[in-house]
Amino acid sequence: MKVKFNLAPDVPNKNGTIYPREELKKAIEKYNNEDVKTGRALGLNHQPTEYVFPLSDASFKVKNIEFSESENYYVADIEILPTPKGKELEGILKKIDEGDYRIVTYSMGTVENGVIKDMQIVSVGIEPKENCA
Numbered sequence: 001m002k003v004k005f006n007l008a009p010d011v012p013n014k015n016g017t018i019y020p021r022e023e024l025k026k027a028i029e030k031y032n033n034e035d036v037k038t039g040r041a042l043g044l045n046h047q048p049t050e051y052v053f054p055l056s057d058a059s060f061k062v063k064n065i066e067f068s069e070s071e072n073y074y075v076a077d078i079e080i081l082p083t084p085k086g087k088e089l090e091g092i093l094k095k096i097d098e099g100d101y102r103i104v105t106y107s108m109g110t111v112e113n114g115v116i117k118d119m120q121i122v123s124v125g126i127e128p129k130e131n132c133a
Helices: 019-035 082-094
Strands: 003-005 043-044 060-068 073-080 102-113 113-128
Touching: 003 082, 003 102, 019 060, 019 102, 073 082, 073 102
Parallel strands: 043 113
Antiparallel strands: 003 073, 043 060, 060 073, 102 113
């Protein structure tokens, strides 16, 4: 299943923060190489608020992240896990259009004048797009 990331390069989000293309690319590539490719990129049914979370809360696994030039968004290929939270997510997604959800990140970095720098993705979740910043 493919799900868009909430972050679009060079476009202010609802909070007015801008994620420069190169900064976002660097953070996604690092997350892709260090967590996705090693199988550690697990996600929650909500926006993460902690660096770590109990494995029992994991609902999906990020299998790959690619940039869609045509949409100016990163897109994640996810696999819903056979966990209680995964079954919950699967039930939710059956009832609505998958395009109404976005991958959200719990990230670290510095914001200067509304622009993020030194971004590092720590964990991910999935949220209805109207809840996203």
